[in-house]
Amino acid sequence: MARITLENVKKSFGKVQALDGVSLDIKDKEFFVLFGPAGAGKTTILNNIAGIQVPEEGIVKFDGEIVNLVDAAHRDTAMVFENYALYPQMTVYDNMASALRSKLYKKDEDYIQKRVHEIAKMMNMDHLLERLPSQLSNGQKQRVAMGRALVRMPKVYLMDEPLAHLDAKLRNAMRTELKSIQAQFGTTSVYVTHDFMEALSLADRIAVINEGKVVQIGTGDAIYDLPVNEFVATLMGDPEINVIPGRIEKTETGYRFSMQGSGKSNDLPEDKDLFAKFEALGVEKVDLALRPQHLVYSFDPVPGYLHCTVYSYESIGNKSVIVADHEGLQLRLIAPNGLRVKIDQDVYVDTKLNYSLFFDYETKEFLARYNEAEIRKIAEPEEEEG
Amino acid sequence: MSGLRIEHVFKRYDNEGKGKKKKVNDFAVKDLNLVTEEGEFVALLGPSGCGKTTTLRMTAGLEEITAGDIYINDVRVNDLEPKDRHIGLAFEDYAMYPPLTVYDNIGFNLRAKGVSKEEIDKRVREIAPLMQCDDLLDKMPVKLSGGQKQRVNIARAIVRRPDLLLMDEPLSHLDGKARQAMRTEIKRLINEIKCTTVYVTHDQLEAMSLADRIAIINFGVLQQYGTPAEVYDDPVNEFVAGFIGEPPMNIIETTIVGEGEHFFFTFKESNLKIQVPERYYNVVSNGFKCKMGVRPMDVLIGGPDSKGTPEHVATFENLGDERRIGIRVGDFLLMLITEDETRYKAGDAIKLEVRAEKTHLFDIETGARIRSR
Numbered sequence: 001m002a003r004i005t006l007e008n009v010k011k012s013f014g015k016v017q018a019l020d021g022v023s024l025d026i027k028d029k030e031f032f033v034l035f036g037p038a039g040a041g042k043t044t045i046l047n048n049i050a051g052i053q054v055p056e057e058g059i060v061k062f063d064g065e066i067v068n069l070v071d072a073a074h075r076d077t078a079m080v081f082e083n084y085a086l087y088p089q090m091t092v093y094d095n096m097a098s099a100l101r102s103k104l105y106k107k108d109e110d111y112i113q114k115r116v117h118e119i120a121k122m123m124n125m126d127h128l129l130e131r132l133p134s135q136l137s138n139g140q141k142q143r144v145a146m147g148r149a150l151v152r153m154p155k156v157y158l159m160d161e162p163l164a165h166l167d168a169k170l171r172n173a174m175r176t177e178l179k180s181i182q183a184q185f186g187t188t189s190v191y192v193t194h195d196f197m198e199a200l201s202l203a204d205r206i207a208v209i210n211e212g213k214v215v216q217i218g219t220g221d222a223i224y225d226l227p228v229n230e231f232v233a234t235l236m237g238d239p240e241i242n243v244i245p246g247r248i249e250k251t252e253t254g255y256r257f258s259m260q261g262s263g264k265s266n267d268l269p270e271d272k273d274l275f276a277k278f279e280a281l282g283v284e285k286v287d288l289a290l291r292p293q294h295l296v297y298s299f300d301p302v303p304g305y306l307h308c309t310v311y312s313y314e315s316i317g318n319k320s321v322i323v324a325d326h327e328g329l330q331l332r333l334i335a336p337n338g339l340r341v342k343i344d345q346d347v348y349v350d351t352k353l354n355y356s357l358f359f360d361y362e363t364k365e366f367l368a369r370y371n372e373a374e375i376r377k378i379a380e381p382e383e384e385e386g
Numbered sequence: 387m388s389g390l391r392i393e394h395v396f397k398r399y400d401n402e403g404k405g406k407k408k409k410v411n412d413f414a415v416k417d418l419n420l421v422t423e424e425g426e427f428v429a430l431l432g433p434s435g436c437g438k439t440t441t442l443r444m445t446a447g448l449e450e451i452t453a454g455d456i457y458i459n460d461v462r463v464n465d466l467e468p469k470d471r472h473i474g475l476a477f478e479d480y481a482m483y484p485p486l487t488v489y490d491n492i493g494f495n496l497r498a499k500g501v502s503k504e505e506i507d508k509r510v511r512e513i514a515p516l517m518q519c520d521d522l523l524d525k526m527p528v529k530l531s532g533g534q535k536q537r538v539n540i541a542r543a544i545v546r547r548p549d550l551l552l553m554d555e556p557l558s559h560l561d562g563k564a565r566q567a568m569r570t571e572i573k574r575l576i577n578e579i580k581c582t583t584v585y586v587t588h589d590q591l592e593a594m595s596l597a598d599r600i601a602i603i604n605f606g607v608l609q610q611y612g613t614p615a616e617v618y619d620d621p622v623n624e625f626v627a628g629f630i631g632e633p634p635m636n637i638i639e640t641t642i643v644g645e646g647e648h649f650f651f652t653f654k655e656s657n658l659k660i661q662v663p664e665r666y667y668n669v670v671s672n673g674f675k676c677k678m679g680v681r682p683m684d685v686l687i688g689g690p691d692s693k694g695t696p697e698h699v700a701t702f703e704n705l706g707d708e709r710r711i712g713i714r715v716g717d718f719l720l721m722l723i724t725e726d727e728t729r730y731k732a733g734d735a736i737k738l739e740v741r742a743e744k745t746h747l748f749d750i751e752t753g754a755r756i757r758s759r
Binding site: 183196200201320 | 569570573574577588589591594595596614615618619631632633634681682683700701702703704705706707710712719721723725729732
């Protein structure tokens with residue numbers, strides 16, 4: 001077991017500040033995901049936990065003990081990398097057993113056999129044990145690489161984009177599989193990814209990392225539904241969340257939102273808490289953000305709908321995306337597959353405003369959203385034990 | 387007039403290296419027939435090594451045709467040099483001339499053909515905005531991002547006003563968002579210039595979102611040729627059914643059991659029982675073994691009054707925009723997708739319903755679709 005704490009960790013490579021004061025508190029047995037774009041510093045954080053790199057400033061603790069000066073081999077972590085680095089001349093069994101046979105752990109063969117079979121069964125690969133890596137598919141290789149890390153019972157599993165170079169289908173299937181065995185890990189795990197679906201699916205909590213800093217820490221629900229800024233909001237979800245700049249103004253009965261440019265305006269549906277927050281904040285210029293599934297469309301004119309033209313219509317698998325253009329503002333919305341849609345034809349779009357999020361127009365920081373209290377209850381569960 | 391016509395085309399590579407055992411009948415492309423309409427956008431889709439790039443290269447004249455004929459705008463091109471086939475090529479790697487500016491790269495082939503300077507200038511400036519590279523014309527290739535290079539590459543292919551545009555995985559170097567944006571640009575471009583286009587890809591999403599029709603190829607053999615809706619809703623065999631769509635169609639071995647007047651799909655080590663659509667009653671019988679296919683969108687969780695089969699959630703993934711739920715059926719993980727906001731956890735009891743009318747039957751040996759008679 002291990003609780004891992006990072007306090008104000010800094011690390012630079014030459015002129016590049018890779019980590020700029022990172023603080024994290026990863027709980028025992030937690031599945032913790034470091035999520036962010038390429039070059040954000042996710043892997044550097046992982047390497048600092050593993051002991052492959054040492055912070056220039058700040059502290060790394062395992063269970064309250066400072067480990068800055070403990071070398072990687074003695075931190076008792078197990079790593080899974082994007083490239084699976086299997087020994088090509090060894091069978092799957094021997095690959096999985098290799099760490100346990102090393103000088104550091106020296107387990108007896110009976111124990112090793114029991115443990116390897118246990119993990120192989122859990123990962124649904126007991127039929128592969130006698131094969132050589134060259135006889136495995138990429139998905140199977142990745143499974144073996146992960147299994148090799150799991151046979152040891154380290155304090156913490158560290159995983160660096162283990163599914164990144166599998167093709168989309170295999171990656172999704174492996175992610176689901178990983179999810180299904182995850183409950184049996186029972187060990188603190190830190191998982192690096194740039195794929196929001198992996199982050200949302202697997203994480204107990206996610207830390208969003210950008211430019212060497214922690215941008216937000218929270219459950220998947222919190223990151224998706226209560227993003228601290230527009231950057232986080234756009235990272236989650238495909239197609240990307242729609243951002244509509246405009247201004248809000250008080251009316252006799254509530255608030256109105258007017259789009260920038262066209263000036264089309266709508267009364268905002270009532271939400272007392274939201275309106276109270278607007279009042280307190282006193283903001284005027286905002287970005288209204290709505291996920292694509294909260295836009296509706298019609299190909300026939302409907303009063304009150306926004307007149308747009310179809311910029312594109314593309315399938316994204318089980319559903320399609322229409323990008324609707326309104327005077328240069330592009331709105332993404334979800335539609336079924338197989339519609340007869342012509343590029344540049346008319347389309348009329350309406351917004352389900354009661355799903356809106358509001359961001360500051362200048363700073364792009366989160367201001368408020370509909371049903372905030374209720375969503376917060378789901379997204380930020382109370383700590384179970386003290 | 388058709389854009390491209392491929393008739394009974396075969397391809398066998400003759401690489402008789404010493405000591406290498408040569409397999410008989412080792413065709414990279416086997417009896418391929420494909421006709422496109424003029425101005426149509428056709429995707430050649432299949433896993434790596436299926437023969438799709440070979441087909442494209444034979445069409446371009448970069449590869450000899452072992453047998454059969456290829457026509458471009460009704461002209462047989464088997465014996466024509468690539469340069470005489472009136473084609474534009476845009477491949478995965480964009481091999482630009484590094485010492486030349488973007489402008490000169492786009493105009494290069496026109497200049498080689500002796501087109502006048504004024505005409506070149508006119509055409510380059512006409513094409514550049516279409517591909518959103520008008521701001522790049524004075525830049526050198528090294529200064530460009532991957533996406534920009536691919537824009538220039540495609541501009542270069544279409545500036546010649548080809549009869550046929552051939553593209554081979556033009557997006558595979560680009561990552562996530564750049565790729566998606568570029569896909570949209572290509573779609574809009576083809577819509578604008580209305581040039582017959584053949585597009586090779588292994589990515590079913592790309593094919594589904596771009597193409598008017600998709601030719602799905604496996605082991606050198608054309609499996610199905612149809613619109614995206616046709617190959618999605620009405621696949622001819624298990625391969626096509628599994629290849630199109632993500633997450634893929636659930637395809638499970640089943641034994642059909644007759645009870646009273648009805649037939650049901652039953653599954654090994656599972657209580658799941660789904661009524662067979664009545665249209666199949668004349669092709670199935672008690673004890674009939676086949677595979678049942680159903681898309682994750684057509685598997686549902688029933689409400690409190692549901693008559694569905696009681697099952698337990700094996701995996702639950704909240705992906706933000708949607709939720710994916712896995713249910714064990716024997717050792718198969720049956721996937722369903724829902725936009726329902728309910729948060730399940732592994733082990734939760736649910737009632738499983740399947741849109742029976744949306745199920746497909748496949749032959750257990752050949753994978754061929756079993757249709758009602």
